[in-house]
Amino acid sequence: MVNIRNAKADANLIWGLPAPAGLAQKAYKQLGVTGAVIQSHGIGNQAFLDAAGPSADGLTVALGRLFVADQLTAKRSPEEGDRQFVADYKAAYPGDSPSTFAGHAYDAFQLRSRRSDRSAPTGRSCAISSRV
Secondary structure: OHHHHHOOOEEEEEEOOOOHHHHHHHHHHHHHOOOOOOOOOOOOOOOHHHHHHHHOOOOOOOOHHHHHHHHHHOHHHHHHHHHHHHHHHHOOOOOOOOHHHHHHHHHHHHHHHHHHHOOOOOOOOHHHHHHO
């Protein structure tokens, strides 16, 4: 991290698993690195936030809305679906919150289960089913 700080880059990318990436984020701030930090989508769960603490405030990361569904306003209908998924997940798994990957898995399952409604003519598979 000292080398990163001394390089004085405009931005730095931290790509890692949630807890280690959170610790790197914390060290980044503690060392006074001033360049923007960008984290990968792999940090999309509570373990990252627990490890990073306040050092994650203002962070740039590519995540879906699911991770912050409870903080969104209901101006558009997809947010309601996100909030319902989070509520259903928490009811099924008490004490746990869904990661962004749980949302990806749910979406993939929905695509796969709905493809039979739009399948190709008899004897031919549709493009999505041949890749799932």
